Amino acid sequence: MKDIGQYDHREIEKRRSREWVEKALYSVRELLQGERFSVVIPPPNVTGSLHMGHALNATLQDILCRWHRMRGKQVEWVPGFDHAGIATQYVVDRQLQQKGMSRLEMGREEFLKKVWEWVPISRSAIREQLEKLGVSVDWSRERFTLDEGFSRAVRHAFRRLYEEGLIYRGQYMVSWCPNDLTALSDLEVEHEEEEGKLYYIRYPSEDGSWHITVATTRPETMLGDTAVAVHPEDERYRALVGKRLRLPLVEWKRRAMDGSEVSPLIPIVADSRVKPEFGTGAVKITPAHDPLDFEIGKSHGLAMVQVMDPFARMNENAGEFAGLDRYEARKKVVEKLEALGLLEKVERHRHAVGKCYRCKTVLEPTVSTQWFLKVSDQRIKSRALQVVREGLVRFIPDSWTKVYLQWVENLRDWCISRQIWWGHRIPVWYCEDCGHENLFTDEDFDRVYDKLIFNLIADGKIDQEFTPEEVEKVLHSNSFVHPEMTVLDFYKKFVFHRYHSTEVSAHLLRLFFTQDTNPTAILTEKKDRYKYDPKKKTYRFVLRCKRCGSERLRQEQDVLDTWFSSALWPFGVFGWPEETEELKKFYPTDLLVTGFDIIFFWVARMVFMGTFFLKEVPFRDVYIHALIRDEKGQKMSKTKGNVIDPLEIVEKYGADALRFTLAILTQQGRDIRLSEKRFEGYKHFANKLWNAGRFILMNLEPDLLSRLPYGAPPRPEDLWILTRLNRTAQKVNRALESYEFSEAAKELYEFVWSELCDWYIEFSKLRLYAKPQEGLPPEQAKAQEERLQAEKITVQATLLSVFERTLRLLHPFMPFITEELWQALPTAHRESVSLSPYPQYNPQELYEEAERQVERLKEIISSIRSLRSDLHIEPSRKVKLYYRAGESAPLVELFRPHLLSLAKLEGLESVEEEPPKCVAGFSKDFEFFLPLEEGVKLQELVSSYTRRLQEVEKQFKTFQERLSSESFLKRAPEEEVQKTKQSLQELEEEKRKVQTLLQALSKVRL
């Protein structure tokens, strides 16, 4: 007898999550032979905290990881975080602004220090949240996209791609954010339909005798026009091609990007990309501020005149408009044109405007020098298409396959450089003397100390000029990602696997540097690597231009797009580019769970990088989960204020309820509409489970396990519940195999509540609470006592066994409560339920006869209850029941105690004829009669039966019609015809009975 009291999710979850982390239950310590299941978490951004989407993502992965683990696989689930370049910089920048500081005044180095101060705060908040959700990740392998190992992997990747000719640098059109002051990739541009205006402007000919009218949505860009283009076959303009126009307003010198002066006399060019049907068919060309104009400008060798600065203010090329914001400039330009009579008309015009995904600022298309990854190259693209077409990478639901393929087919090169400070700095050093682009990675150096120091410099951890003490300090300080180890330990574990014996101290370093200048260091590459400055007592790590040998190198200022590093995540976390054991064991990963919004940003790019670098797909299955919306179907966002904070839900309803809710709402291919009520509902489920456990524990004898051999044979209801459990296990496993989370959760809910609790536990009370008959002779009393004891053992054992397996089945969904209950059971023999096997379908444990019997019993009980309710007999009042049964007679006898108890009967008596003054009811062949009491109202019963009769008649009619149709009899399969005939018979029988009942009732009323 043990009472676990009331369900308190807070206490349980707090205690258990701490325990799991402390015991490092889910850390893979040694790599085992045999099946493995490996997953990398989509690293959350270190910008804030987790939202419901993260909670869903983590829940689904955890369900699968726990499930696979319990199915005997070695599960490696790697957690980690993303440095999120622009987003993080934006967040920290805003914080500084609130304190009245400015990033630009502060400078790069100081600003980065601030970011490094802030990031761990956000990161530990996120980690804490993940722990609260109960995720079974391997914290010992936690990674960060900007940790020492990752940064090195990024440089390595950059180098390989660069050397393969897949990365190039050049002046191209990019989308520029005037607020974040950086270029963005095409994907980071959000298109939004807006109401705009189309301005028709007259451009006079060189001699002023005629003009061409062009249409534009952005009149201010005319200041940067260097041509007007028309379609070559456009009859209206054909004769004018080659002639020149005088660009209005521009009465000042304009300079192209190469410094040359550009005339305000601009040519009319012919280009088939112009759409004659749009506007006037003549389009002004601003090669420096429009993507299509840029293309056209390139084909026609037109000059590029930039008229705006990085803040999107007009620059000196805009003459009198210089200094104005682009929108003010637009107003002024239009005013002036109008005054000059050059504005023909203005029309309303809807068009799509590109905005920054982060700050929603309208982007400015600008030409600038950027780095690109040639993803359109066949070496990347064709393989990325192939692996998905061949099913090596599988999308679930499948509909995303097409989305992916379509996008990859239309790929354009990826702008990977960002003009921000937070991120992986591009490992390129320009020679100030010969202009050579030098790429350095630690592979340029073959000694460990050189590699280490190079990486520290490249990561910005130390300056290029440093003291050995600084190096020592950095390497011996706590690692950012794993504070339990030093940076040096981190290097040994995650970066330089081969050099695990390396020791570093200022003293050893000094020795090493001195040795370096020693004449015995014969190789020139090694010689003079460190230059000592006796004044400052610093060493300088010398990089030399690979072409001219100059030491005057300047590192590239730009950093890489965050997604460049995220794309390396599935192998970077396992130590790549080192060939580690982990990499061999866990790559390719088995599964990626993510939202559809980053299929292009991330999923596709991981496929690019994985297939390029490792010649293997990064993951086999990609499960694309739903987007979480609010109850009105709106996207959740902080600005709308409709977010539901997962932490609040965990606090109020528990992580188990949160997880179960998200799982049961996860239907493939459908977004989730969430309201707080949902969580409440499934907290009730947790409570129900808890109380079932409480009941079972309270009714287990302390020495049950040792008395198991003395149990009585099982009763049909025992076999029934075992069968139902078995079928549930089968369905849940099947559902999880096909990623049907909702289906699996529903099966479990249904089993626990509607079968175990509603029926089996009720049945079990008959034996648990059985009392011996009084007044028996001593021997008989003893024999009865023994029999009842044996029955008790059996029912307790069944309760225990069924409940124990139920907990295991439910564990992946509700890890905390199942762990807590499971540990309380006398059968708990492992560290955690999560390390016990997952119940599987067992064909031996299928008792179909018992299953049929109990299902029939339930029908009978329900029909009696229904009649009672119609007659308004209070649930607690016991009544006497007469019955007449055909085939069901033996069943009724077999389950007499069950009927008495669950239908609240004080007597159950078989009769031949309907007793007088009774109301009748039936369930198939089982007819029963309840004695009429004074004051019973029959009205509801009559209407209930009438409704039933109508239904039956309707159904009867359709079946009758179907069977009288010759074509049905001829064409429908024989089986179907038989089924219909049988149903018709049953309906006829039911109809007759209901009619009789109604007749009887009408007499009663008389």
Place this chain on the structure above:
RNA sequence: AGGCGCGUAGCUCAGCUGGCAGAGCGCCUCCCUUACAAGGAGGAGGUCGGCGGUUCGAGUCCGCCCGUGCCUACCA
């Protein structure tokens, strides 16, 4: 402009290969029966968005339309 998805009970959604329309929540009635009122028992509620087609038979397959959501796009 193209592409994808969704319209089933008051709400949120199941309904796989066509064969008697389901669940949860909400609602109504009765009950604090010793696991659980975070509960129990019973019940009401549906022209499956519309039209047409295929079929013996359509919520399910096909076409068109209406409504709605999203993604992609270099329409100045």
